[in-house]
Amino acid sequence: MSLLAVLRLELRRLLLRPWPWLLAAAVLAWLGWNELLAVGAFLKAQDRLALLPAAPGFTDIVAVPLLAQFAEIALLLVPLLSMQSLAGERRAGTLALLLAQGLPARSIVLGKYLAQLLWLWALLALVVLLPLLLAPATHLDWGKLAAATLGIALLLAGLLAVGVACSSYTRQPPLAAALALALTLALWAGVAQGRAPQLAGPVLGWISLPTHLQPLLRGWVGTDDLAYFGILIALALSIATHRLGRERELG
Amino acid sequence: MSSLPPRLALHAVSRRRAGRMVLKPTTLHLAAGEVLGLLGVNGAGKTTTLMLMAGVLAPSNGRVELNGADLSEVPQCARRHIGYLPEHAPLWPELTVREQLDAHGALRGLRGAALSAPRDTLLLRLDLAPLARRLCAQLSLGQRQRVGLACALLHQPDVLILDEPGTGLDPVQTENLRTLLRERAAAGAAIVLSTHLLAEVTALCTRVAILHQGELRHDAPLHTGAAAWRVTLGVNQAEPARAALSALAAAIEIEDAQHVRVQLHRDADATLLARTLVGANLALLGLEPATPPLARVFMDIAASGSERAA
Numbered sequence A: 001m002s003l004l005a006v007l008r009l010e011l012r013r014l015l016l017r018p019w020p021w022l023l024a025a026a027v028l029a030w031l032g033w034n035e036l037l038a039v040g041a042f043l044k045a046q047d048r049l050a051l052l053p054a055a056p057g058f059t060d061i062v063a064v065p066l067l068a069q070f071a072e073i074a075l076l077l078v079p080l081l082s083m084q085s086l087a088g089e090r091r092a093g094t095l096a097l098l099l100a101q102g103l104p105a106r107s108i109v110l111g112k113y114l115a116q117l118l119w120l121w122a123l124l125a126l127v128v129l130l131p132l133l134l135a136p137a138t139h140l141d142w143g144k145l146a147a148a149t150l151g152i153a154l155l156l157a158g159l160l161a162v163g164v165a166c167s168s169y170t171r172q173p174p175l176a177a178a179l180a181l182a183l184t185l186a187l188w189a190g191v192a193q194g195r196a197p198q199l200a201g202p203v204l205g206w207i208s209l210p211t212h213l214q215p216l217l218r219g220w221v222g223t224d225d226l227a228y229f230g231i232l233i234a235l236a237l238s239i240a241t242h243r244l245g246r247e248r249e250l251g
Numbered sequence B: 001m002s003s004l005p006p007r008l009a010l011h012a013v014s015r016r017r018a019g020r021m022v023l024k025p026t027t028l029h030l031a032a033g034e035v036l037g038l039l040g041v042n043g044a045g046k047t048t049t050l051m052l053m054a055g056v057l058a059p060s061n062g063r064v065e066l067n068g069a070d071l072s073e074v075p076q077c078a079r080r081h082i083g084y085l086p087e088h089a090p091l092w093p094e095l096t097v098r099e100q101l102d103a104h105g106a107l108r109g110l111r112g113a114a115l116s117a118p119r120d121t122l123l124l125r126l127d128l129a130p131l132a133r134r135l136c137a138q139l140s141l142g143q144r145q146r147v148g149l150a151c152a153l154l155h156q157p158d159v160l161i162l163d164e165p166g167t168g169l170d171p172v173q174t175e176n177l178r179t180l181l182r183e184r185a186a187a188g189a190a191i192v193l194s195t196h197l198l199a200e201v202t203a204l205c206t207r208v209a210i211l212h213q214g215e216l217r218h219d220a221p222l223h224t225g226a227a228a229w230r231v232t233l234g235v236n237q238a239e240p241a242r243a244a245l246s247a248l249a250a251a252i253e254i255e256d257a258q259h260v261r262v263q264l265h266r267d268a269d270a271t272l273l274a275r276t277l278v279g280a281n282l283a284l285l286g287l288e289p290a291t292p293p294l295a296r297v298f299m300d301i302a303a304s305g306s307e308r309a310a
Helices: A002-016 A018-044 A046-051 A058-082 A084-092 A094-100 A105-132 A142-167 A173-194 A202-207 A209-217 A223-245 B046-054 B077-081 B097-107 B112-125 B141-153 B171-186 B198-204 B238-245 B270-279 B294-309
Strands: B008-017 B020-030 B035-039 B061-066 B082-085 B159-163 B190-194 B207-212 B215-221 B228-233 B249-254 B259-264 B284-289
Touching (some): A018 A046, A018 A058, A018 A105, A058 A084, A058 A105, A058 A142, A058 A209, A084 A094, A084 A142, A084 A173, A094 B046, A094 B082, A142 A223, A173 A209, B008 B046, B020 B046, B035 B171, B046 B082, B046 B159, B077 B082, B097 B112, B097 B141, B141 B159, B171 B190, B171 B198, B198 B294, B207 B294, B228 B270, B238 B249, B238 B270, B270 B284
Parallel strands (some): B035 B207, B159 B190
Antiparallel strands (some): B008 B020, B207 B215, B228 B259
C-alpha cells in the first residue's frame, strides 16, 4: 500500500513538472527528424537493396537504428531524470516527510523507481510508434522489433536503477547525475575493451551494457542477456535501498 | 496513578554526527495532553531532538518509545501516531495545496471520507480553503507553514512534533494555531514544539525543556501563576517575618536570617505581601518572584553555557 502511495505521488509529480515533458519533446523531435532522414536513405537505396539476396529491410535500416539512437540518448536522459529522485528530495527536506511516516526504504525506492520507469517506458512507446506509423506502407520484422524494444526497455530499467542508486548517496542532484553518467559511460565503454580481449578479460566484456544490448537489437533474446539486466537492476536498487535504510543512522 | 505508558519517551537518547556529540544522553517523558516547549539557542540540538522523536533520525544510543513501543523496532507506528512539521515546512512544489494534503493522507493510508473530512476541516480551520488550488511553489512562508501544519494534523496523531510552527504567521493565525493545538492537547495528544519565542511557550505549553550545547539543562512544568516570592529583609528579621505572614502564606521557608521564601494563598498578591511586612515594622529590602521567569532561566542557561565554553 505504501509502495503504491509513493508510486502515485511520484508519477503525479513527474507529470506536473515541465522539464520531463520538454526532454520528451526534444527526444521525439530529434528521433522523428532522424527517422525522416533514414526513411529517405532507405528509399534511395531501394534499387541496390533489390539486388541483394538477403537484403536488410525497413526494420534493419530504419526501426532498429532509431531505437539504438534512443539508447544512446538514454545515457544522458536517464541520469537527468533520476537525479531528483532521492537527492532532490533530500535537498528539499521532503525526504524527512517520507521517513517520518515510517515508510520502509524499499517502498520509497521502488515507488520512485517504478514511477520514473513508467514515464521512460511511455516515452519508449512513443519512440516505437514512429516506425510503427509507417508499418502499413512497409514490411516490418515484428519479432526483431519486439526484441529490440525489449532490449531498450531493459536498458532504460538498468540505467534508471543505476541513477536512483547514485541519487541515494548525495543531496546534490547535479552530482547524482554526474555520478550516474560516469557509471553509465563506464559500463557502456566496457564494450570497447570487451571487443578487444587482449586488453580485457571476458568479465569486463560481460559487464558492459552493449554486450547484452546488441543481441537484443539484432533480434536475439538470450537468457544470459535478460539475467544481466535483472542482476544490474536488482543490485542497483538494493544499493539504493540499503543507503536509504541507513538514512536514519547517517542523517 | 495511570498505568498507561507515556505518549512519547526518550530513554538516554543521544546522537553523534561526524564524531561530534550533537545530543548528549537525554531522558524525557511526555504524557497525553502535555504540551512541551523545547527551547534553546541556535545549534542547541532542538531540531536533532525533534527529528529523533519523529523517527527521522535514529539515536546513536538509547531508545525512543511511542506509546510504549520502541520506534526503531516498529517505525510504521510513526505513520499512524506521529504528526511532524519539520523546520521551514518542506512541501512538494509541483502539487496544489489540496493535492499536498491528499498525498500526505494517502501515504498514511487514509482513503475516501477518512481523508476528505479532516482535509476539508483543516483547510477551513487554517484558512487555506481559498488557496486549495494554488501550487505550493507559489505560497508565502506563512502559507507554507499552515499547509505543513495541516499535513501534520491530517491523521489526528497522538503525538505532534512541530519545529518552529509559528514562523511567518500573523497574530490572527498565531492565535488560531494556539487554539488548534490546545484542542489537540485536550483531546489527548502530546505536543512538542520548538520555538525561539518565549511568549509562545508561556501561552501554550504546560512544560518547558531547555537544551544547550546538546544537553538538556532544564525540564520542568511551566508555572503560570507567580504565587511564590523571595523576600529579602533586614538582618535577623526572617523569624519575625514568619509570624507576620502566617495568615497570608500557604508555606514559608526560611533560607537564612535575611531571606524568606513565601508561597502565597490564591487570594493574596505581592502588594498585600509587601504591605503586611511593612505593617509589621520589618525592613523590606527586596521582593522577587521565587520561580524566576522563563526568560531569566533561559538567559542563565545560555550564559552558563557561554562561560563554560569560554
